[in-house]
Amino acid sequence: MYKKITYLIVCLFAIASINQSAKALPTLSVQDTILRYVPGQRYIFKVSDSSGAYATAIEYIPGDSKSKLILTSPHGGNLKPEFIRTRTKDYVATQDEKDYGDTESFSAVSDSKTLELTMELADEIKRLTGLRPHVVLNHLHRSKLDANRGMSLAAQGDRNAELAWKAFHQYIDAARVLVLKNGEGLLLDIHGNAHRPQRTEVGLLLKAKDFLSDNLEQYADQSSVKALVKGGKATMTDLVKGKYALGTLLSDEQILAVPGRSIPNPTDKTVFPDGKYFNGGYNTARHGSKFGGLLSAIQLEFNSDVRMDDRKRPEYVKHIAKAIHQFMDKYYN
Template sequence: MSLRTRIYIVILLLSGLGYQASGIAKTFSLQDSLRRYQPGKSYTFQVESAIGEHAIAIEYIAGDAGSKLILTSPHGGDLKPEFMHTRTKDFVVSGSDLDYGDTESFSAMADSKTLELTLALAEEIRKVTGLRPHVVLNHLHRSKLDANRAMSLAAQGDENAIAAWKAFHQYIEDAKVQVAKNGSGLVLNIHGNAHRPQRTEVGLLLSGKDFLSGDLEKLADQSSVRALVRSGKASMKELATGDTALGTLLNEGGFTATPSKAYPNPIDANDFPDRRYFNGGYNTARHGSRFSGNISAIQLEFNQDVRMNDRSRNNYAKSIARAVTAFMNRYFK
């Protein structure tokens, strides 16, 4: 039985009773986060209704002690517990949330199959490097929880969603503590886009217009890889469009990736007439090095061909793993 099948959902129904409008969330405390994690073991956080229905919301698969890599899937879940509030675009965002990146744009659409892609990528990286990366997954559908927004818009006041949001980010923080023991590290936020023509987008918190400026070095402190540039291991231009930029390494694996050496401008109308580009959101800002710390972050937006086909997805994961490993070997050894 696959991991995906085993962990999906546990429902405990009391005879003769249906779902209630709101649920009671288990509290996720700091004490929970201080447990001793065992590499390769799965740790889960469940949401719970007032009548005892449960669903696995968040999962952390602990990485090996020597790993410097964290993979997250905030939008890949498909569970829709009826006892949880369904998010709406009419929700008014709290002003207290405006700390990290995008807190106002609303979407309830899932990044389909990105959870599966994240798990496949983690396994391929383990095979290539001998080290398990840390993995944090949101199993709830985006209509119930958007784990890549600040808490107000992400959960919209639902107690279960708030608790799950806290668990998701606490698991990432716990993984970062483990990674920090090895020095620097990297968080890869795995997403999906439906842009046309299809391409994979590498988000460094620099906007599409920033790539028109001609001087990326002046923008390094605004990026999610600020720590790497400040360490002297790379210039901003090298990380965005150089020979060993992650986009360039993905190009070499057969992907149309931007920004990269081959496609340096993600909003170049000649290459991408729709001029759409996702440059990174809440998680990339919060868990990267733009504001503090020695752990950087990159948002990877994979096109549909890469993630949607169950037969071909693992082959794509192998190519992504080779690119990610080459990037890690270059900048995080």
């Protein structure tokens, strides 16, 4: 009986997953995208070599049809298939898609537990709001693929890594289509930082010097939340240090986050002597509204206390999900 039950579970899991082989995903029209992707279905893009070895690279789980939220995890994977070259800091990147920001800085360090954090957040947001967000995950370790850089530095010429990079961004593009059926939307790119003292960082593509200005509105066009400001939903001041700024809402939930109402300058060295702050990267620029459209994007850099302890993380997830829900309720309803 046990064997029969186990076999049934395996079969159901196989049915519930749709595998994409290691080739470029098709470019779909809006209507085709809507028809192709089923809410809650797992779409898995696998990479492989000539020997038949393969690895799960990218996973997309479409959200509920009325969801306006996308969660992405580009650096949380831990798979290191030997048939994908290991990225090196000595690689000379081309300036591909340089308008999208960082195409040069190298790191092969994973953002540990951010994949788990992203999946748990999706579950909690569903429980809290009734709507499951769209989720796109990179299962490859950052030493094999950096899904938050332009393709040249991200994949360093490896064919499988390039295909996985394309799949990651094509799945986000598909999620964008489904979200924008509802008029507008938000992408949260989930990362981890090791800055000390610990804090969570909210990246809107504003630079360190911008936070010193008395006129934050002048930076709306350079931000990843341009659509919210230009659409009259919020001002840049609201989104940086207002009552409903995401950093404020997270801090209200006992997760110190910057910028926000209590600490509007995330590089204030009287508070954070290291002066470090991640303001957003390739994904935030490419998929946000800086270059147009109605999908805004925010990079969330969670400190280690929030994400690393498997026993404590579920409680943090509840607080993070509540802050995200309040932000969405304010600006996307």
